[in-house]
Amino acid sequence: MARVGKKAGMIAGIAIAALALAAGIALAVYVDNNRHGEERDLARAHAAGFEEKQVQVSIAIAGDATLNYAEGPDNGPALVLVHGQGMQWEDYARVLPDLAKRYHVFAVDCFGHGESSHDPALYSCEAIGQAVKAFAAQEVGGAYLVSGHSSGGIVAAWLAANDVEHVTACVLEDPPFFRVTPEEMQAPPGCFVWKDAFEVIHAYLNQEDAVDPAVYYAQHSYLFGLFGGLQPKIAAWTAAERAAAPDAHLTLAWVPHDWVRGLYYYDDFDVRFGETFYDGTWFDGVDQADLLSRITCPTVYLKAQTSYGEDGTLFAANSDEDAARVQQLIACCETTVIESGHDIHYEHPDAFAKAVNEAAGKSSGRR
Known part of the structure; x- marks a missing residue:
C-alpha cells in the first residue's frame, strides 16, 4: 500500500512539474510576442x-x-x-x-x-x-x-x-x-475615443509638468481606469520603460498587447494632432x-x-x-x-x- 501511495505521489509530482513547465513556456511565449510580435510582422x-x-x-x-x-x-x-x-x-x-x-x-x-x-x-x-x-x-x-x-x-x-x-x-x-466632430463625440452617451484620447491629450497639452505624453496617457486613460487598481501599475511600468528607452516603441511586455497597442507608436506621434479633433479644426x-x-x-x-x-x-x-x-x-x-x-x-x-x-x-x- 505504501508503495502504491509513493507511486501516486511521484505521478502527481511529475504532473505538477509538467503543468509548471507548460505554464512557464506559455508565459515566455506571451511576453515574447508582446515584446517582438510587431517587429516580426515588420x-x-x-x-x-x-x-x-x-x-x-x-x-x-x-x-x-x-x-x-x-x-x-x-x-x-x-x-x-x-x-x-x-x-x-x-x-x-x-x-x-x-x-x-x-x-x-x-x-x-x-x-x-x-x-x-x-x-x-x-x-x-x-x-x-x-x-x-x-x-x-x-x-x-x-x-x-x-x-x-x-x-x-x-x-x-x-x-x-x-x-x-x-x-x-x-x-x-x-x-x-x-x-468625428467634438459635438458628435460628446453627444450622449459619449464616445470612447473622446474620453480616452482627446480629453486626455487636451489635458496633457494644458498642464505644465514635463511628463512624457505616453506616461501621462497611462496615468489618465479612461480605458486603463476600467481596470481599477491595475491602472497605477500600468502607469508605473510605462514610466519605467519610457525612461529606459525614450526613443523606442512602447511594448509593456506584461500587459496584453491589445490593451496598449495604441501607445506602441507614441514615440513618433505628435499629440497636437489629437488636439485638432478636440477643437474640431481637423475637419474644417x-x-x-x-x-x-x-x-x-x-x-x-x-x-x-x-x-x-x-x-x-x-x-x-x-x-x-x-x-x-x-x-x-x-x-x-x-x-x-x-x-x-x-x-x-x-x-x-x-x-x-x-x-x-x-x-x-x-x-x-x-x-
Whole structure:
C-alpha cells in the first residue's frame, strides 16, 4: 500500500512539474510576442520587398512638406493605404506581404506621425488629403485604389471624392463618420475615443509638468481606469520603460498587447494632432454628408461590430445608425460588419485583404 501511495505521489509530482513547465513556456511565449510580435510582422513586410522612402509634396493650403511612406513590389494595381490616428505605415505590416502579392502597395505616414512632417499647420483632413493626392500624382502616376483606417478612412473618402479621375475603388476601414466632430463625440452617451484620447491629450497639452505624453496617457486613460487598481501599475511600468528607452516603441511586455497597442507608436506621434479633433479644426471645411455623396467609385465599408460600455459609452468608431447613413450616402457601397476591435487589418488581416480584393474586383467589373 505504501508503495502504491509513493507511486501516486511521484505521478502527481511529475504532473505538477509538467503543468509548471507548460505554464512557464506559455508565459515566455506571451511576453515574447508582446515584446517582438510587431517587429516580426515588420520583418516579414521588409522580406516581401517593402522599402521606406520619403518625398516632398506641395500642398495648396500649407506649402511643401515631407511625406514618408513604404513602397512594395509592383505586382499589380496601385493601392494606397492611409493609417489611423496614433499609428504609422508599419501598422499595416501584418497584412502587407499578402497585399503585395496582388498590388503595388504604397503605405503613407500621415503628418504628425512617423517620419512625415510634424507641423500643426498640416494637421487637417484637407491638408492630408491634398498631400496624398499630390503624392499619388507624383509616385503612382495613374489610377489607384485607396484604403484608410479610422481617421485615415475619412482621408480615403476625401480622396475618392476629390481625385475621382484616379481613384478606382475605396475601402473604408471603420472610419468614425458622424462621430468625428467634438459635438458628435460628446453627444450622449459619449464616445470612447473622446474620453480616452482627446480629453486626455487636451489635458496633457494644458498642464505644465514635463511628463512624457505616453506616461501621462497611462496615468489618465479612461480605458486603463476600467481596470481599477491595475491602472497605477500600468502607469508605473510605462514610466519605467519610457525612461529606459525614450526613443523606442512602447511594448509593456506584461500587459496584453491589445490593451496598449495604441501607445506602441507614441514615440513618433505628435499629440497636437489629437488636439485638432478636440477643437474640431481637423475637419474644417469638410461636410461629411457632402463628402460621402460625392463618392462614385465602388466602395467597401468595413464596420467593426458596435459595442457599448457598462456606462453606455459608445466603444465603436460609430453607431449602427451612423453606419447606415454612410451606406445610404455612398452611391456604390457594400457594408460588411465584422466582429473585431477597431484595427481590423491587424486583428483580421485575411478579412481586410478580402475587402480590398472585393473592391478591386468591382472596379475591374466597371471597366
